[in-house]
Amino acid sequence: MSYTHTEKAGNCGDVVKHAILATIVDYLVSRSKSGPFIYVETHAGRPVYRLERKGEWQAGIGLLCSNLKSCRASVKEDLERYTTLCLAEPPQPGSEYPGSSGLVFQMLKSLGRPYRFILCDVDSAVIDALMGYFPQWNQVTVCRGDGFEMVRMIGKASLVLVDPAYMDTEADKRTALKTLKLIKKRKIPLICWTPRVEPPEDSKDEPVYPSYEREVAKEFGSISFKWPEPESKGFSGCHIVVSEELEEIAGTTADKIREVMGWSLK
Numbered sequence: 021m022s023y024t025h026t027e028k029a030g031n032c033g034d035v036v037k038h039a040i041l042a043t044i045v046d047y048l049v050s051r052s053k054s055g056p057f058i059y060v061e062t063h064a065g066r067p068v069y070r071l072e073r074k075g076e077w078q079a080g081i082g083l084l085c086s087n088l089k090s091c092r093a094s095v096k097e098d099l100e101r102y103t104t105l106c107l108a109e110p111p112q113p114g115s116e117y118p119g120s121s122g123l124v125f126q127m128l129k130s131l132g133r134p135y136r137f138i139l140c141d142v143d144s145a146v147i148d149a150l151m152g153y154f155p156q157w158n159q160v161t162v163c164r165g166d167g168f169e170m171v172r173m174i175g176k177a178s179l180v181l182v183d184p185a186y187m188d189t190e191a192d193k194r195t196a197l198k199t200l201k202l203i204k205k206r207k208i209p210l211i212c213w214t215p216r217v218e219p220p221e222d223s224k225d226e227p228v229y230p231s232y233e234r235e236v237a238k239e240f241g242s243i244s245f246k247w248p249e250p251e252s253k254g255f256s257g258c259h260i261v262v263s264e265e266l267e268e269i270a271g272t273t274a275d276k277i278r279e280v281m282g283w284s285l286k
């Protein structure tokens with residue numbers, strides 16, 4: 021399926037994903053202090069985006085920026101790892117917003133941690149952007165191809181981000197579940213973001229995400245978000261899977277995001 025993230029950069033889904041990702045990276049880096057941090061992405065996207073004039077960022081990072089001013093200190097503190105890098109300047113059309121790989125790269129650099137990146141995407145324009153951004157070739161491997169296949173070859177990593185932009189069908193669901201179980205079996209910490217997609221109004225199909233969420237909750241930390249208004253493509257919210265050991269810290273950041281964004285629980 022063809023997909024471009026550009027008009028969605030900085031939207032509600034990115035705020036959720038990137039704020040929780042920043043919390044997890046910070047936690048894992050502080051937990052294991054030696055050796056390179058090996059970071060893997062199956063669906064990398066671009067390392068950095070430019071916010072578009074009518075982009076979805078206004079309901080995401082734009083809203084976060086204005087709401088944060090009146091937030092409790094503990095909320096600001098929890099989200100600081102994310103906001104330091106993603107909200108250094110107030111967001112506006114034309115300003116930069118980091119993609120997940122750019123965010124983790126900037127975090128590891130500022131923490132002074134050696135790193136190794138393995139990044140996969142199917143889109144050749146995205147691959148060019150990744151190769152232009154990452155300067156040290158021996159530490160960063162960029163692969164063009166199916167990220168679900170690529171991750172099967174990874175034996176050891178500090179963290180894997182699985183970020184398919186869609187999960188519309190039972191087949192998408194089975195592929196995602198199989199991949200998550202494989203990563204778990206290899207004892208690799210993981211985070212996975214998926215959209216909650218409502219089928220079209222005239223469709224007789226059940227939405228895929230409720231059964232996915234039920235299944236992942238048996239084996240992983242599972243966190244759901246619901247937006248006040250559905251986004252384009254019928255995204256009514258999103259879902260985050262994390263390794264069980266990461267559920268508590270991810271859940272704390274999730275609560276802070278809901279509070280600052282004014283979102284209800286489910």
Ligand SMILES: C[S@@+](CC[C@H](N)C(=O)[O-])C[C@H]1O[C@@H](n2cnc3c(N)ncnc32)[C@H](O)[C@@H]1O
Nearest residue numbers: 025063064065119120141142143166167183185
């Ligand atoms: C949601 S975007 C990634 C966003 C990025 N991880 C971030 O948070 O900034 C999804 C990306 O997956 C890529 N993609 C789609 N299908 C793929 C597949 N089977 N394997 C690898 N990449 C894929 C798309 O080209 C797109 O760049």
